[in-house]
Amino acid sequence: MASPSALMILVFIWALAHLLDLGKAGDAILRENYKSILALKNMVYALERQDSATLLLFLGYEDQGWKQFPRK
Numbered sequence: 672m673a674s675p676s677a678l679m680i681l682v683f684i685w686a687l688a689h690l691l692d693l694g695k696a697g698d699a700i701l702r703e704n705y706k707s708i709l710a711l712k713n714m715v716y717a718l719e720r721q722d723s724a725t726l727l728l729f730l731g732y733e734d735q736g737w738k739q740f741p742r743k
Contacts, residue, residue, distance in 0.1 A: 720739055727736035
C-alpha cells in the first residue's frame with residue numbers, strides 16, 4: 672500500500688501538470704481575442720473614413736471625398 676506522502680506528491684505533480692496546461696489554454700484565448708480586437712479596430716477606422724468621405728461628397732468636396740475612401 673502506498674504511503675500518504677507518496678500519494679500527496681503524486682496528486683501535486685498531477686495538479687501542477689494540469690495547471691500548466693490550463694495556463695497555456697488561457698494564453699491562447701487571450702492571443703485570439705487580441706487578434707479579434709485589432710480586426711474590429713481596423714473595421715471601425717475604415718467605417719469612420721467612409722463616413723467622413725461620404726460627408727465630404729455630400730458637401731460638394733468630391734476630390735477630397737474620393738481620396739478619403741479606403742482602397743483595401
